[in-house]
Amino acid sequence: MKRKDAAAVAPTPGMLTVIAALTLSLLLTGCGAVAQASLKSVGIAMRGKPDIAMDADSIAASRFAQIKVTGAEGGAILVLGNIDGQRQAWYSSDQNIVFLQHGLVVATHGGPVELRGMSIHGKNPFADLRGVAPGTTVKRRYDVMPGYRYGMTVSGTLQPLGHERLSILGKTRTLLHVQESLQGSDWSAANHYWVDPGNGLIWKSVQAIAPDTSLEIIQLKPFASDLGK
Template structure:
């Protein structure tokens, strides 16, 4: 695993006392505050050269920066060390907060590599490990359906994205996940994904990790 958060801070700390250096420091601090009302402009995001996502949950929103890479798994960190782990844009784990998704795994074929290719509805089988309550191995079935192209605004830019809905069914579980993906390569720009039967997180890519856009 390559830990990037310390490198981010060190690089900005060494960037000098000029306007660019001060702007980068200010942007990184804002991006890692995790305040419920945190809002970034396109200029704020552009001033920080590191990948950033916005996560909205039941207690408000925060902007997280890419802090670790482990194979296909990305760890996105807030300043209070809360972490969201993504694989191909799929939410697979969280750290910090309640409830906490300790693990989510796909049984069998994983259609999330190619969401833009979905035509007819398909079914995916998941297992969730959730705390508190030691809810391990919770089986959940999801049905993915292509809802067509929608215009989604991200940082004042409109994107024509394919909307894929996933209806989840499981023990005490009846929620929908939503994914807005690039129709050309399947990259997930925005999503709403459940971490428990009654809690979902909204994830928006503000400045993606550049290799993800070259699939």
């Protein structure tokens, strides 16, 4: 990703107005646990606050697609506020944003560490990890702040680890676990993806956004199109 491309992931004023609209909508229509968590706790994964409880019934009743993002010091519920092509922007009420494409973190906004941009050079296997071959390599480029760490080149090696049972909001699913080992430019980390064998959705992942920073992402209420609906 060129530097000008990395800068393009920064939220525009129009994009940030989505946060205000989502917050107002939650105030007007949501009085349950999800609304309270969204208004009070979204973004805490990057603010170092305690974790939050999730209520399956409230999440199911909400009209917003939602994910939970957890950092080293806490978790937060984010809501889907914008779609640009294949890239989704998941918002918190305090203007933190996580950008996903095929379930892959391609940028973040807000927090002590920001992934200004991530690009994959060559074939991108993340559109569907269900049939990924062992040893598949992925060439990445990261632009990270602070420190103006632009142009970090990283190689990822994918390895399917078999199927595992994973419970999300009380529902157990059998998912394909794929590990990605990252090496290069001071990086030595591992990403993990739990993939739905039916539709390819990444229900849960642990993804590095910097050499020393990772986020756990769980789909609580996926966007309908991601479920094949």
